[in-house]
Amino acid sequence: RRLKATGPGPRTGSRAAITASPRIRQDTSTLLTGGRWALFHLLDAGKVQETAVRGRQLVEYDFDGRRVVLEITAGRDFNPVSRELLQNFSCPARAL
Structure with missing residues (x-):
């Protein structure tokens, strides 16, 4: 099944989750992350795992x-989920 995702959005209460069904154990059947970068944390x-196809992981x-x-699968020549893209990214503690 295909899902389209965009982010981060302007809402601070954003969440991303994956739930296995049926649930075997409540505490280990769901992976939940929150915040503006929730999808990336998830x-x-x-x-x-890298693949031989460019833009696909x-x-x-x-x-x-x-x-x-x-x-x-990214709709571009690069994959925005690539670890190299976000590996050294950091936000300043506060705006100047």
């Missing part, structure tokens, strides 16, 4: 032994 919590999660793999 993707970062998985195991990123796989992100793997494990929910109580159940493997979930998301295919991330």
